[in-house]
Amino acid sequence: xxxxxxxxxxxxxxxxxxxxxxxVLSIEEVMALISGPSEGQVAFxxxxxxxxxKEPLETSGLLCFRKPAFFSKQIQRPRSEQYDIDQDTVFIxxxxxxxxxxxxxxxxxLSALTAAxxxxxxxxxxxxxxxxxxxLGGQIKRWTLILSPKDAEVASVIQEIKIQGxxxxxxxxxxxEPDGSLSTLRLKYHP
Amino acid sequence: xxxxxxxKRLGVVIWIFWMGFCLALLFGDMxxxxxxxxxxxxxKSLMEQVLLRQMREGPASRMVLVGLxxxxxxxxxxxxxxxxxxxIKVHGIVGVENGQxxxxxxxxxxxxxFHYQYLLSPDIDSDLFSRTSLGAALSHDLDLLRSPxxxxxxxxxxxxxxGLWIHLLRDWLWQKxxxxxxxxxFSGDHSRALLVIKTQAAGFDVDRQATLEHAIETxxxxxxxxxxxxxxxxxxxxxxxxxxxxxxxxxxxLSLLNTFMVLVLLFLVYRSPRLLILGxxxxxxxxxxxxxxxxxxxxxxxxxSLAFGATLLGVAADYPNxxxxxxxxxxxxxxxxxxxxxxxxxxxxxxxxxGFSGMFFSGFEGLAQIAxxxxxxxxxxxxxxxxxxxxxxxxxxxxxxxxxxxxHLFESMMGYQAARWTPFLFxxxxxxxxxxxxxxxxxxxxxxxxxxxxxxxxxTEAMQIEMGVPDLRSLILIQGQTESxxxxxxxxxxxxxxxxxxxxxMGGYDAISHYLPSQTTQIKRLKSLPxxxxxxxxxxxxxxxKGFTPxxxxxxxxxxxxxxxxxxxxxxxxxxxxxNDRVQNLLIHLDQGxxxxxxxxxxxxPKAIPEAIEQLNLPSIRYADLKEASSKMLAHYRLExxxxxxxxGILIYVVLSLGLGSSIKALRVLVPMLLASGTTACVMAVxxxxxxxxxxxxxxxxxGLSLDQALFFQRASEHREERIRTMQSLLVxxxxxxxxxxxxxxxxxxxxxxxxxxxxxxxxxxxxxxAAWSSRAIR
Numbered sequence: 012x013x014x015x016x017x018x019x020x021x022x023x024x025x026x027x028x029x030x031x032x033x034x035v036l037s038i039e040e041v042m043a044l045i046s047g048p049s050e051g052q053v054a055f056x057x058x059x060x061x062x063x064x065k066e067p068l069e070t071s072g073l074l075c076f077r078k079p080a081f082f083s084k085q086i087q088r089p090r091s092e093q094y095d096i097d098q099d100t101v102f103i104x105x106x107x108x109x110x111x112x113x114x115x116x117x118x119x120x121l122s123a124l125t126a127a128x129x130x131x132x133x134x135x136x137x138x139x140x141x142x143x144x145x146x147l148g149g150q151i152k153r154w155t156l157i158l159s160p161k162d163a164e165v166a167s168v169i170q171e172i173k174i175q176g177x178x179x180x181x182x183x184x185x186x187x188e189p190d191g192s193l194s195t196l197r198l199k200y201h202p
Numbered sequence: 203x204x205x206x207x208x209x210k211r212l213g214v215v216i217w218i219f220w221m222g223f224c225l226a227l228l229f230g231d232m233x234x235x236x237x238x239x240x241x242x243x244x245x246k247s248l249m250e251q252v253l254l255r256q257m258r259e260g261p262a263s264r265m266v267l268v269g270l271x272x273x274x275x276x277x278x279x280x281x282x283x284x285x286x287x288x289x290i291k292v293h294g295i296v297g298v299e300n301g302q303x304x305x306x307x308x309x310x311x312x313x314x315x316f317h318y319q320y321l322l323s324p325d326i327d328s329d330l331f332s333r334t335s336l337g338a339a340l341s342h343d344l345d346l347l348r349s350p351x352x353x354x355x356x357x358x359x360x361x362x363x364x365g366l367w368i369h370l371l372r373d374w375l376w377q378k379x380x381x382x383x384x385x386x387x388f389s390g391d392h393s394r395a396l397l398v399i400k401t402q403a404a405g406f407d408v409d410r411q412a413t414l415e416h417a418i419e420t421x422x423x424x425x426x427x428x429x430x431x432x433x434x435x436x437x438x439x440x441x442x443x444x445x446x447x448x449x450x451x452x453x454x455x456l457s458l459l460n461t462f463m464v465l466v467l468l469f470l471v472y473r474s475p476r477l478l479i480l481g482x483x484x485x486x487x488x489x490x491x492x493x494x495x496x497x498x499x500x501x502x503x504x505x506x507s508l509a510f511g512a513t514l515l516g517v518a519a520d521y522p523n524x525x526x527x528x529x530x531x532x533x534x535x536x537x538x539x540x541x542x543x544x545x546x547x548x549x550x551x552x553x554x555x556x557g558f559s560g561m562f563f564s565g566f567e568g569l570a571q572i573a574x575x576x577x578x579x580x581x582x583x584x585x586x587x588x589x590x591x592x593x594x595x596x597x598x599x600x601x602x603x604x605x606x607x608x609x610h611l612f613e614s615m616m617g618y619q620a621a622r623w624t625p626f627l628f629x630x631x632x633x634x635x636x637x638x639x640x641x642x643x644x645x646x647x648x649x650x651x652x653x654x655x656x657x658x659x660x661x662t663e664a665m666q667i668e669m670g671v672p673d674l675r676s677l678i679l680i681q682g683q684t685e686s687x688x689x690x691x692x693x694x695x696x697x698x699x700x701x702x703x704x705x706x707x708m709g710g711y712d713a714i715s716h717y718l719p720s721q722t723t724q725i726k727r728l729k730s731l732p733x734x735x736x737x738x739x740x741x742x743x744x745x746x747x748k749g750f751t752p753x754x755x756x757x758x759x760x761x762x763x764x765x766x767x768x769x770x771x772x773x774x775x776x777x778x779x780x781x782n783d784r785v786q787n788l789l790i791h792l793d794q795g796x797x798x799x800x801x802x803x804x805x806x807x808p809k810a811i812p813e814a815i816e817q818l819n820l821p822s823i824r825y826a827d828l829k830e831a832s833s834k835m836l837a838h839y840r841l842e843x844x845x846x847x848x849x850x851g852i853l854i855y856v857v858l859s860l861g862l863g864s865s866i867k868a869l870r871v872l873v874p875m876l877l878a879s880g881t882t883a884c885v886m887a888v889x890x891x892x893x894x895x896x897x898x899x900x901x902x903x904x905x906g907l908s909l910d911q912a913l914f915f916q917r918a919s920e921h922r923e924e925r926i927r928t929m930q931s932l933l934v935x936x937x938x939x940x941x942x943x944x945x946x947x948x949x950x951x952x953x954x955x956x957x958x959x960x961x962x963x964x965x966x967x968x969x970x971x972x973a974a975w976s977s978r979a980i981r
Contacts, residue, residue: 059352063360063754070348084350094350099384105349116385117305124353168353188353 038136038147041154044179046134050077059194074132074198082129096125123165127158127172128196131181143172153177213589220582221487224494252679252790252797261787262672263405263438264296266414267665268397269389272432278395279384281428288421289399294414297400301379301387307780308371314779316367320765322719323366324373326727330364331737336744339364344748361757363741373716374781380668389668394434398669405438408446415443436662445654452949456958460945464938471934472526480591481522484583487590488518492579496571503575507568510899511575513957516942517554517906518583520935521547522591524914527931529595536592544588546917549861550910551584553854557906560850566839572899625877625971632884644840645892646833672712672801675829676808678815680798681822685773688789688798689720691822695800698814708811709804714773714788717781724770731766734759836895843898854909862916871912874971879905882964889959896953900943900960907939908968915972932969939965 052075059068072087086092095102096115103111115122123142130139139145142165143158158172168188175183184196270278270285282300289298320326329335343363346355358367380387380396387396399418403410415435422433468478492511496503524547528539558580561573680695682688692715699711719727732740741755776785790797802811812825858868879901886897914928939961946958 059347061347061352061356063751064347065749065751068344068348086348089348090345092349105345114382114385117382120354124350190356192353192356194352 036147036149036151036154038145038156040151041147041156041176042131042134042136044151045131045176045181047179051075054199055196056199057194057196059192061192062190074128076129076132078133079135080129080133082125082132084128096129101125119164120168123160123169127169127186128184131156131174131184151178211593214593217487217586217590221490224490227494227497228490252792252799255790259404261400264401264403265437265671266399266401266418266439267436267662267669267671268399268418269394269434269436269661269665270397270428270431271394271434273430275383275388275392277427278388278431279386281425281431282386282395282397284425284427285422286397288425289418292414292417292421294402294410294417295399296402298397299387299400300395300397301382302385310780311371311374312367315781317761317764318768318771319362319366319370320731320762321724321727321768321771322717323370323727324719325364325366325369326730328730330730331732331740333740333743336363336740337747340744340748340750360755361761363755363758374784379670387669396665396668401439403439406442408442411439411443412446415440434661434665436658436665441654441658441662444658448655449951449953452951452954453946456945456949456954460942463941463945467934467938467941476594476596477526480594481519481526483591483594484521484586485515485518487586488515488579488583491582492575492577495578496575499574500567500571504568504571507571507575511572511579513899514558514572514576514903514906515579515583516903516939516961517910518580519938519942520907520910521551521583521587523935523938524910524931525587525591527934528927536595540588540592543914543917545861546913547587547910548584549858550913551580552861553857553909553913554906555580556854556857557847557850557902557909560846560853561843563846564839564842566842569839569843622975624974625874625881625967628967628971629877629881629884632881636884636888639888641888642892643887644837645890645894646836646840647894670803672803675827676802676805676811677826677828678711678800678802678811679824679826680800681824682796682798685789685791685796686721687822688796689715689718690722691820692798692800693720693723695818695823698818699800702810702814705810707805707807708802709806711800711802712784712788713800714785714798717785717788718771718773718776721770721772728766728768728770731762734763737762840895840898847902867916870975871909871916874912874975875905875908875968878908878964878967878971881967882960885963886956886960890952890956894952894956896956897960900957901964904961904964904968907935907965908972911935911969912972912975915975929973932972936965936969 052073054071055074056069056071061068070086070088073085075083075085080096080098082096084094086094091106093102093104095104099115101113101115101121103113113121115125119142126135126138126142129135136145139158142161144161146157146159148155148157154176156174156176158174160166160169160171166189170187170189172187173183173185174181175185180200181198183198186194186196188194268285270281273281283302286298286300286302289295315322340363342365343355343359346352346359349355362368381390381392382388383392388394389396401411401414403414405411418435419433422428465478468481469475472478472481489512492515493503493508496507496511524543525540528543529536555577558576559573561569562577564570564573678695678699680688680691682691692713696713696715699713702708703710731737738759741758742752744750745752745754773785773789776782788799788801790799805811812827815823815825855865855868855872858871859865862868862871882904883893883897883901887893890897911932914932917928943958943961943965946954947962949955949958
C-alpha cells in the first residue's frame with residue numbers, strides 16, 4: 012500500500028492538471044470563439060421587467076449580423092419592427108410609421124447600448140472596451156462576461172450587462188438598469 | 203495792371219485755402235458707406251419698412267454657407283469640426299453650425315421648455331384626457347417600451363405618457379436639415395461637408411463682409427485638418443463681394459486705360475504738360491469740393507453717390523478745354539479770352555448746376571447726395587477755371603497744334619451742311635427701332651444692376667437648397683397693433699398655409715404661432731386641463747387596463763398640477779430661451795406696431811399663394827414678393843428723378859432765355875440736346891432691354907455736356923474765326939468724353955457697360971446734332 016500511494020497521488024495530479032488548464036479562460040479566447048462566422052443570424056426572445064409594469068413585456072424575432080459593422084434586430088412578435096445599425100447610423104422601421112434615421116454619435120448612451128449587443132456578435136472587443144470594463148468568469152463550457160460602464164453618462168442608463176455563453180455560443184444577454192428594470196435576451200440556436 | 207495782379211493773387215490764395223480746408227475735412231472725417239441697401243429710402247409705410255429691414259438685415263442675408271470638398275468623408279468631417287471650433291472665436295461671427303449642435307439644442311430645449319408643454323402643445327383639448335385617449339396613448343407607450351429605445355423612452359413616458367413633448371419637437375424641428383455623417387452635415391451625395399456661419403454684419407455690407415471672408419479664409423488655411431480640401435463660400439454676403447470685386451476690378455483697369463488715352467489726346471493737342479496739369483485743376487477742385495460738402499452735411503458719403511457724382515463732374519473736365527482752345531498768341535490773351543467766353547461758360551455752368559441740383563429734393567438720400575456733390579463740385583470747378591487757372595498760364599501760351607488728320611476732319615465738319623431736320627431723322631429712326639424691338643422702356647429689375655457672376659449664383663442656390671434655407675423672395679406679412687393681435691391672426695392663417703402645403707403648392711413655411719400661441723389660446727389650453735382627482739382616477743383606470751402599476755404616472759400628475767399654475771408666456775419669455783434664434787426673425791416690434799413674418803419654403807406654384815391670401819381679404823395680412831417690391835421702389839425713384847428733371851428743364855429754359863437774350867436762341871440750344879438724349883435713350887433701351895438707373899444718370903451727364911457744347915456753337919455762329927476755334931475745342935471735348943467713357947463700354951459688368959455706352963454714344967450724337975443746328979446760321 013505505501014508503495015502505491017505516490018503513484019496514486021501522481022495519477023491524481025495528472026488527472027487534475029488538464030481540468031485546471033482548461034478552466035483558465037481569457038477574454039481573447041472567448042471573443043475569438045463567439046465571433047467565428049463573418050455573418051449569420053440567430054432567433055431571440057426578449058423579456059423586459061420594469062418596476063412600473065405589472066407583467067413583463069415580451070418580444071421575439073431575429074438577430075442578424077455581418078462583419079465588420081452591420082447589425083440588425085428584427086422584431087416579429089407582437090409587432091413588426093426593424094432596427095438596422097450600420098457604422099454610426101441607426102435605421103428604424105416600424106409598421107405604420109415613417110422610417111427614422113438616428114446618428115449614434117449624437118448620443119453616448121445609445122452608442123453604448125448598441126455596442127453591448129453588436130460587439131460580442133461581431134467579435135469587436137475594442138468597441139466594447141470603449142464603453143465598458145470587461146470581466147470574465149466561469150469555464151469554456153459555461154462562461155460569463157460582465158460589462159461594467161466606464162463613465163457616468165453610460166452608467167445613467169446601464170447598471171450592468173451580463174453575457175452568458177456556452178462554448179462558442181452566446182446564450183443570454185442580461186441588462187440591469189439603474190431604476191431596477193431588467194431585460195433578458197435569450198438566443199436560440201438551431202440544433 | 204497792379205489792381206489786376208492783386209485780384210489774380212487773391213483768387214489763387216482763396217483757392218489754396220479752400221483746397222486745404224477740403225483736404226483737412228476729408229482726411230479727418232471721410233466715411234464712405236458701401237452698404238448698398240442704406241442707399242434705399244426711408245419709407246413711411248410700415249410694410250415697406252419691414253420689407254426693407256428684411257432685405258437689409260433679414261436672417262437669410264446674415265448667413266454665409268460653407269462647402270468643404272475634395273477629400274474623403276472622414277477627412278472632411280474632421281475639417282468641419284476643426285473649422286467650427288476655430289471660427290466661433292472670430293469677431294463678427296455670431297454662430298457656426300455644422301450639425302454637431304443638435305443634441306445640445308435638444309437638451310437645452312428640454313430644460314427650458316419641457317414644463318411649458320401644456321401651454322405650447324397644439325394637441326391640447328378636452329378630449330385629450332378622456333379615458334379612451336389615455337388608453338390609446340398607453341398602448342402606444344407599451345410599444346415604445348418593447349423597442350430597444352426603452353431605456354431612454356422610460357423617463358419621458360412616465361412624465362408625458364401622451365407624447366406631447368415629442369410632437370412639439372417634431373413641429374419645431376420639422377425642417378429637414380442636411381444628412382449627417384460622422385456627426386456633421388454633408389451634402390446629399392456626401393461629397394461635401396456643409397456649415398452655416400451666422401454673421402453680425404448684413405449681407406450687403408460689403409466692407410464688413412470682406413473682412414469676414416478674409417478671416418474665414420485665414421482660419422481655414424491655418425488648420426492642418428483641412429489641408430488638401432477645397433473651400434467654397436455662398437450666400438448673400440459672398441455674392442455681394444463677388445459683384446463688388448468684379449465691378450471694381452473692371453472700373454480700375456478701365457479708368458487707368460481711359461485716363462491714359464485722354465492724357466495722350468490732350469497732350470497731342472496742347473503739346474504742353476503745363477496746360478495738361480492746369481486743365482486738371484478745375485476737375486480736381488470740383489471733386490474735392492463736392493465730396494467735402496457732402497461729408498459736411500451728412501457725415502458720410504454713399505459709395506454709389508460718390509461714383510455717380512464723380513461721373514457727373516466729368517462735365518467740368520470740359521471747362522478748361524473751352525478756355526484753352528480759344529487762346530491765341532497775344533500776350534493779353536488769357537484775360538481777354540476769359541472775359542469774352544466767360545458769359546457763355548458761366549451760363550453753361552449755371553444750367554448744368556440747375557440740371558443736377560433738382561435731384562436734391564428726392565426722397566432717396568443717395569440721389570440727394572449726388573445732386574449736392576455734382577452741383578457744388580461744378581460751381582467750384584467753374585470758379586477755379588475763372589479765377590485760378592489764368593493766373594498760372596505762361597505769358598505767351600503755346601498755340602494749339604492739331605495733327606494733320608484732325609485738320610481734314612475740320613474741313614469736313616466745316617462743310618457740314620446738314621439740314622436742321624437730320625437729327626429728327628435720327629430720333630425717329632431710333633424710336634422706330636425701339637418700337638419694333640418690343641423692348642420695354644424701363645428695366646426695373648434690381649438683379650440686372652448687380653453683376654454677380656452666374657456660376658457663383660448657381661453654387662449659392664445649390665447650397666441653399668441643401669441647407670433648407672427658405673426662398674428669400676417671398677413672405678407673408680401679418681400686421682397688428684399688439685403682439686397678441688399678430689399671434690391671433692397668425693393662428694387664423696395657419697390652416698390655409700397648411701392646406702397649401704398639403705396641395706403641394708409649397709414645401710413649407712415658418713410662423714411665429716408655431717412657437718408662441720396667442721394668450722387666448724394658451725388660456726384655453728390651461729382651462730382644458732382636468733383637475734387632479736379626475737385625472738388621477740382616469741389614468742389609474744387606463745394603467746390597470748394596459749398593465750401598468752397603479753402609481754406609475756405620479757410624475758405625470760405632478761406635471762399637470764404644476765402646469766395649472768402657469769401664466770401664459772409671451773415673446774419676451776421665448777427670447778430668453780434657445781428658441782430665440784428662430785423667433786426673433788418671425789416677430790418684429792416697430793414703433794407703429796408689430797409685424798409677423800412668415801417665410802415660405804420651396805414654392806412650387808408661385809401664383810397660388812397670393813391668390814389664397816387675397817381670398818382671405820384681410821388688410822392686415824399681405825403677401826410680399828421682395829423682388830417685385832424692390833422693382834417697384836426703383837420705379838418710384840425713377841419717376842421721381844424724371845419729374846425733378848423735367849422741372850429743372852423748365853427752369854433751365856427760363857435761365858437760358860434770360861442769359862441768351864432770346865427764347866428762340868434758348869430753344870436752339872435745348873432742342874439738339876433733347877434730340878441727342880432721346881436718340882441715345884432709345885438705342886440703350888433696345889440694347890439693354892430697358893433703361894436702368896445708371897442709364898438715367900449717364901443721360902444727365904450727356905445732357906450737361908451737350909448743353910455746354912450747344913451754347914458754344916450758338917455763340918460762335920457770330921464770328922467765323924471763333925467758329926473754327928469753337929469747333930476745335932468741341933472736338934477735343936467730345937473725343938475726350940468718348941475716350942474716357944467709351945472704354946467703360948468694354949466692361950463685362952452691366953453697370954459699367956450702361957454708363958460707358960450711354961455717354962460715348964450720347965457725346966457723339968450731341969456734337970453732331972449741335973453742329974447740324976448751328977451750321978444754318980452761318981450760311
